[in-house]
Amino acid sequence: MAIEVVPDWMKNLEDEDVVFIKSFVMASGSLKEIAKQYEVSYPTVRIRLDSLIQKIQLSEQTENEPYIAIIKRLAVSDKIDFDTAKVLISEYKKIIGE
Known part of the structure; x- marks a missing residue:
């Protein structure tokens, strides 16, 4: 098998x-x-x-950052716009201290 x-x-x-x-x-x-x-x-x-x-x-x-991968995937699939994706990723990075 x-x-x-x-x-x-x-x-x-x-x-x-x-x-x-x-x-x-x-x-x-x-x-x-x-x-x-x-x-x-x-x-x-x-x-x-x-x-x-x-x-x-x-x-x-982005395989080490699943949240960022999801956001980028949504943007590439046109489920959210790129400006929104940038804001979400930027805010996430602030939260995690990057």
């Missing part, structure tokens, strides 16, 4: 992100092929991939 190990950066992704990654791998990394599958333009797929890259980078940068 194989033990499933899911990397921390992947745990922070939404289901649709994981589906996109799988599609990307199955298309051998071809953004043109992904655009065709999703019936969207190449620039739309490029933006989606860039957003996903940001999410992964944020996850890796």
Whole structure:
């Protein structure tokens, strides 16, 4: 029986992100092929991939600060605006003494 190990950066992704990654791998990394599958333009797929890259980078940068990771994830996902995220992170850092 194989033990499933899911990397921390992947745990922070939404289901649709994981589906996109799988599609990307199955298309051998071809953004043109992904655009065709999703019936969207190449620039739309490029933006989606860039957003996903940001999410992964944020996850890796903030794995020691789960609160900050949550705030950044909400901002990248457009659930809160970046100005609000900056204020929340700044206030949090004041509280913890950074």
